[in-house]
Amino acid sequence: MEPFRLIIGPDDNATALQLSARAVILFAFGVLCIRIAGRRTFAQYAPLDIVVALIACSNISRVMTGKAAFFPALSATLVLVILHRLLGHATLHWGLLSWLVKARPIKIIEDGEVDDEALRRAELSREDMLEAIRLEQVENPEDVAAASVEGSGKVSVVPKNTR
Numbered sequence: 001m002e003p004f005r006l007i008i009g010p011d012d013n014a015t016a017l018q019l020s021a022r023a024v025i026l027f028a029f030g031v032l033c034i035r036i037a038g039r040r041t042f043a044q045y046a047p048l049d050i051v052v053a054l055i056a057c058s059n060i061s062r063v064m065t066g067k068a069a070f071f072p073a074l075s076a077t078l079v080l081v082i083l084h085r086l087l088g089h090a091t092l093h094w095g096l097l098s099w100l101v102k103a104r105p106i107k108i109i110e111d112g113e114v115d116d117e118a119l120r121r122a123e124l125s126r127e128d129m130l131e132a133i134r135l136e137q138v139e140n141p142e143d144v145a146a147a148s149v150e151g152s153g154k155v156s157v158v159p160k161n162t163r
Contacts, residue, residue, distance in 0.1 A: 014066045022064050029074060030060055033081045048101055052084045103151030109133075112142040112160065122149040133157050 008025065009018030033056060059077040062068035091098035106122045108115055108129060119129060130141070132155035138144055146158045 008070055009066070011066050011069050019064065019066070022066075022070070026060050026064050029077075030056075033077065036078075037081045037085050048084070048087075052080060055080055105148040105150050105156075107146060107148045108155070109141050109144045109147035109157075111146075112144060114141050118149075124149060124155075129155065 007018065007021050009015055009022075014022065037052070056077050059068065059073050059080075063070055063073045087097075087101065091101055106118050108118045108122060108124065114126070114129065116126075119126065124132075129147075133139075133141065133144055133147060136155075136157035136159070138157055138159050141147075143160050144157055145160045148156050150156055
């Protein structure tokens with residue numbers, strides 16, 4: 001343990017070279033955590049995923065700058081990432097847990113009709129909704145068969161068949 005401590009330095013007074021060594025080690029640790037957590041954690045941006053990502057990044061940042069003890073902070077981060085992964089697997093098997101943890105989609109357009117109440121529930125302005133459908137290459141809500149605000153916050157759009 002002493003040779004490793006020499007490389008990373010003390011938690012309260014590390015040199016620039018030791019902080020650089022921490023950065024390299026933490027980069028590798030971060031990649032390992034992402035691999036353990038799976039691509040869902042950092043790709044879909046569901047609320048739970050964002051919270052886990054923020055906490056993990058915050059912990060790693062504090063370790064790199066010497067504001068937190070190296071091994072205890074890495075242990076806590078790894079526990080958090082593994083817990084997140086286990087929770088993700090558990091939601092596949094238990095519907096009630098999935099319902100509690102995951103956000104549900106909100107249908108905002110059906111057969112060209114905009115549901116203003118659904119827009120309010122999704123906290124989406126009409127201008128934001130119009131932008132979202134334009135990003136899917138649809139100009140007007142009347143040309144949309146269905147559109148929903150997904151659990152990740154992204155708006156999915158199914159255009160009407162124009163043939």
